[in-house]
C-alpha cells in the first residue's frame with residue numbers, strides 16, 4: 001500500500017464518519033468514543049508493529065486495517081443504538097459490508113485487499129483459525145493486540161469512573177451486582193478466554209477482560225498492559241470471593257510466566 005492509498009482511506013474515513021454525528025448527547029458521546037478508539041488503535045498498531053522489528057510488515061496496510069477495523073460500529077450504533085453484537089449484528093461483518101458498498105478497497109492489489117478484509121473479519125472473533133496463513137496471521141494478531149490494548153484502557157477507565165460517569169453502552173446492558181458466573185471462572189482456570197455467551201452480569205465482563213491476557217500475542221502489548229496496571233485496576237472492581245481470587249491468581253501466574261519468557 002502506498003502513501004496515496006492510505007491518505008485516500010483516511011479521507012474516506014473522515015467523510016463517512018462525519019455523517020454520523022448526532023444532536024443526541026448519548027449517541028454523540030459514543031461516536032466520539034469510537035472515533036478516538038480508532039485513532040488510538042492506529043497508534044497502537046504502529047507501535048506494536050515497530051516493536052516486532054519485522055521488515056515484512058507493510059506499516060501502511062497495518063494502519064489501514066486499524067483505521068477500518070471498527071467501521072461497522074457507526075452504522076451499528078445508528079441502526080440499533082447498541083454496541084452489543086450479541087443482540088444486534090457482528091460489527092466486523094457489517095464493517096466489511098460498509099467497505100464493500102463504498103468501493104474504497106477496489107483499487108488495492110488483490111492480496112492486500114484480502115489481508116485487510118480478513119484481519120477486520122478476524123479482529124473480533126473468539127480465535128484465529130489454526131489454519132491461517134502466515135501473512136494473514138500476522139496482521140490479524142497485530143489488530144487483535146492493538147484493539148485489545150485500547151479496549152482494556154477504555155474499560156478500565158470506565159470501571160474506575162463508572163459511578164460518576166456512567167455509560168450503559170460499555171456495560172453490555174448487564175447488571176452491576178456482586179454475582180458472577182462459575183462458567184467464567186471455569187474458562188479462566190482452563191486457560192481460556194471467557195466466552196461472550198457466558199456473560200450474565202458486570203463481574204463476568206470484568207473477568208472476560210482479565211482473561212484476554214490469554215490472547216495477547218506481542219511482548220510489547222503485554223508490557224503496555226503491565227505498565228498501565230490495567231489488570232490490577234480491573235481486579236479492584238471485582239467482588240471479594242475465593243473463586244474470583246483463584247481465577248485472578250491463575251491469570252497473574254500466566255502473565256508472570258510470559259514476562260519471564262520474554263526476558
Ligand SMILES: [Fe+2]
Pocket residue numbers: 069070091123124147
Ligand atoms: Fe471491533
